[in-house]
Amino acid sequence: xxxxxxxxxxxxxxxxxxxxxxxxxxxxxxxxxxxxxxxxxxxxxxxxxxxxxxxxxxxxxxxxxxxxxxxxxxxxxxxxxxxxxxxxxxxxxxxxxxxxxxxxxxxxxxxxxxxxxxxxxxxxxxxx
Numbered sequence: 001x002x003x004x005x006x007x008x009x010x011x012x013x014x015x016x017x018x019x020x021x022x023x024x025x026x027x028x029x030x031x032x033x034x035x036x037x038x039x040x041x042x043x044x045x046x047x048x049x050x051x052x053x054x055x056x057x058x059x060x061x062x063x064x065x066x067x068x069x070x071x072x073x074x075x076x077x078x079x080x081x082x083x084x085x086x087x088x089x090x091x092x093x094x095x096x097x098x099x100x101x102x103x104x105x106x107x108x109x110x111x112x113x114x115x116x117x118x119x120x121x122x123x124x125x126x127x128x
Contacts, residue, residue, distance in 0.1 A: 005039030005074065006058070012037065013045050021052045027063050031070055040071040068122055076111045076118035080104070084121040 006012060016037055030049050034041045034099045041064060064070050076098045082088075082097050101107050104117050111118040 006037050008038050008042040008044070010044065010048075013042065017045070017048055026053055027055070027060060028067075031064060031067075035070060039058045039074040043072065068120065071118075074115070075110065076115045078086060078116060079118045079120065081120050081122045084108075084109065 008019045012036060016033045017030050020026050020033055023029055027049065030053075031041055034045050034049075046060050046064065046094060047057050049055075050057045053060070080100060082100060083093060084097070085093075097108060104112060104119055106112050106117070106119055108121045
């Protein structure tokens, strides 16, 4: 992902959707491409994707909300993801999450007012 994203533009969104619409299982590639371009998946793009793929808005919204890496708003410059799986909770993850929220001043799933930090959760952690 690049550090600079385009501002939301319906025409540009339609171009991105059209570029991937003929792919098998196009919903995920389209959502990823939209987020790559704009830094998040703009709400107006959901019905556009649904229309292009002959799906209901609920189906596209379901895919969008199922995958935690899709964002409804631009992320901060730095993104902190904390593992919230049971194994991580057993290893002190709840305390770590509370400390991170207190330090950043925002709950998980949000971005600081300065847009420097976004805090989120994931069901798995990676050392990469």
